[in-house]
Amino acid sequence: MSEVATPIESGLWTDVWQRLRRRRSVHAAAGVLALLVFLAWIGPALSPHAYDALDWERMGAPPQLEAAHWLGTDRLGRDLFVRTLHALRLSLLIGLLAALVSVLIGITWGAVAGYFGGRVDAVMMRTVDVLYSLPYVFIVIVLASLFERGSLAALFLAIGAVGWLTMARIVRGQTLALRRREFIEAAIACGAGSGSILVRHVVPNVIGPVVVYATLTVPQMILFESFLSFLGLGVQEPLASLGSLINDGAREMESAPWLLVFPAGVLMLLLVSFSVLGDGLRDALDPRAE
Amino acid sequence: MLEIADLEVAFETRMGHVKVVSDFSLSVARGECVGIVGESGAGKTQALLAVMGLLPRGARVSGSARLQGEELLGRGAGALDEFRGARIAMIFQDPLTALTPHMRVGDQIAEVLVRHRRLSWSAGRERALELLRAVHIADAERRLRQYPHELSGGMRQRVMIAMALACEPDVLIADEPTTALDVTVQAQILALLAELKRTRGMSLVLVTHDLGVIAGLADRVAVMYAGRLVEQGTARAVLKAPRHPYTRALLDSMPRLDVPSSEPLRAIRGQPPDPRALPAGCAFHPRCDLAADLCRSARPRLRPTGDGMVACHRPLGAAAGEEGPTS
Amino acid sequence: MTNALLRVVGLRVRFAAGRGASVHALDGVDLELREGEALGVVGESGCGKSTLVRAILQLVRPTSGTVVWLGRALDEMPARELRSARRDLQIVFQDPLASLDPRMTVGEIVAEPLRIHRPDLNAEARRREVHQMLARVGLPPDAAARYPHQFSGGQCQRIGIARAMILRPKLLVCDEPVSALDVSVQAQIIELLHDLKRECGTALLFVSHNLAVVRRLCERLLVLYLGRMMELGPTDAIYADPRHPYTRALLEAIPVPDPDVQPARLSHVLPGEPPSPLSPPSGCVFRTRCPHAVEVCARQVPSWETDSAGRGIACVRWREIGPESA
Structure with missing residues (x-):
């Protein structure tokens, strides 16, 4: 009677974990991500160069083993290997944090608006619409004038302010559809309170699209950051993010293609692993996908 | 008019090859109404969709279905179009x-x-x-x-x-035409079908899970279980003196107005089988009160009995000489 | 009657239908349910039976009228009290799969009412209750760890019944619980409900469009048409002697699996379909389809007449029509 001993209420998340572990593509994506995170953390220490040190002898040098510039140097003679990994660290941090903020605020906002409906929904969603309609650039300029140049706090604020809007809309739409489903009615008829219904029935059922969108948010935010950096709000020289490296690299594509190829390659790897992981997670979250 | 012989329908799924209809043979004469009864998953709809060439890609169909001698199966969509809608038409549960x-x-x-x-x-x-x-x-x-x-x-x-x-059309196939409707409207639609059959001499194939619906229209009745025909005969023979225990049990499980309400409904125990994992022997044996060892090991063939056919090792009301081991 | 479990008084539910119009989904329903009693509610789609269920359970706010539960009006209760009153007021839905959260295991689903209303139980005790209940409704012991989509329709309905009955409620409301199921499985579910009702002394409010199904379970019967009450009374009396022309039509429309009888039944079929509730007929709402309608039926809304045997009817002509002629 091993079945009787199965815990009946650990339910969804244990099962999700088990289903996730069965997927090979998820293993590969998680492996790549782990490697990237690992490199981002300890990678710079492997190289004798610092991310902002200039090598006056080798400016714009192609990849070489000599002098340990494995991925070459940029126009100022800074080592691209160290800079790329350093940038990866920053970009990952920004991307993950922004995705987390967008998921937390977005789910709460969207689920509450969608579930309660009526006036609550109208007020909450109009707020989202207003924030949407403000041009990014406007928000960014306001923030830039309030904070000092290169402030990371301002960067997070700017990204956070826009990141959750789409998520809230997605979650609200899903919740509206869910609210008419009978199992929600069944929960109300059972005497469950609104909070418990939101946490136990609504959120687990909207999590699929949320996860997929969140994994898309990470790369989006990484790119958005590079746009902010360009406006002087994001990461500033001599620090670098993947976005800013790619920006710089694109300008010298013809004379020094490695400056574009390597950061772009890392970003691509990151994007692909995130979306594979997202797909795997979505399927694992749906018991019916077996 | 319509001759279906040895029809077999299978789907290739991730779980492997799943047969949903096997050895299905049925003929419908001009002006005749044949009712096909069965529960969900019995394969009744799949069999008729196969005849109409309406199954999704991935379905494997073999056997034959002839409309006035012309083969319908295996034709391309273009060639089927001169039949579909024109000479053989179909109506569905959800209009x-x-x-x-x-x-x-x-x-x-x-x-x-x-x-x-x-x-x-x-x-x-x-x-x-x-x-x-x-x-x-x-x-x-x-x-x-x-x-x-x-x-x-x-x-x-x-x-x-x-x-x-x-x-x-020469043949009208009606797949659960009244299941989604209210009782009074259901009666109207059934009356309409009866009138059309009478006045136009049209052949009618009526698929339903409701024996009451069949009783008002059908001249002959075919009962399906787990993808196979288990009984076939005139409506009167099948509904009044069923030979197959499944048919009997279906009749018994219907809530009826003419028995006292204190009497419990005689439900068929268990669930209709999963086509992916059919029981060995007779597919109905796990739910059958009369099942014997033979029923668990050998699948009964459809055999003629008087004016009908039945696929059962131990048919009900069998005359002494009729029952016997089948090869 | 003092021991009324549930009393519905003058219940009306109106829905906005756009452009200022409104639809009376339910127009003046009065009924009473005693402890352990089973009341069947029948009628065709649009007759208001689902609205009645939802209004009684306060899933839909009534426009006027009240629902009195154990002497207290449900619609006046504060939210917290209403939630705890729901402990004794459970429901089984029509679509067995849709009423179960697809992301929850069957064990979690059945345990949910316990989690809400019996916080004193620890996980172990809760698990034991769930397993007992699953066994009682005839599900295998390993069901608890599986998901709803892995079960057939009939089994899902058993899960729904297990969830509704685990707290031994005083009233179980069933909204067409078998109409989505196969015939052979329908009978199983009806017998299960019949047994549970007897064991637990639960009262039933059983909504269905199938009169034959209601008959096995319910002592009393209410016939609704277009949101109005047509006839109410003891089930056996109504089946033996239906007084309202609509009740008769409903009974005559049930297909009978007898080829000697059924073709003839198809020859006298009630014509027409229920009119749009947006513009209900004047007078008696059934008059547009009624074979006995006369001019007075269009003028006068029939009053609700009751007799000593507990039968009620809304028809001006029921005495003249006399016992069933067909």
């Missing part, structure tokens, strides 16, 4: 999903005639009006110009029937 939502119902009926009979649109619409009257839609002129969502469920089913009748 709302079977009708195009953005077209006026009159135009939908007319379209069938324009395509198959090469009528002009105006002639087609005129004929559509006659057809709507033939299926007793009140206020037909106005209905002609309405969209499907503006009609009630019963009215939509009448429109579907009118559409199916447009080209005066």
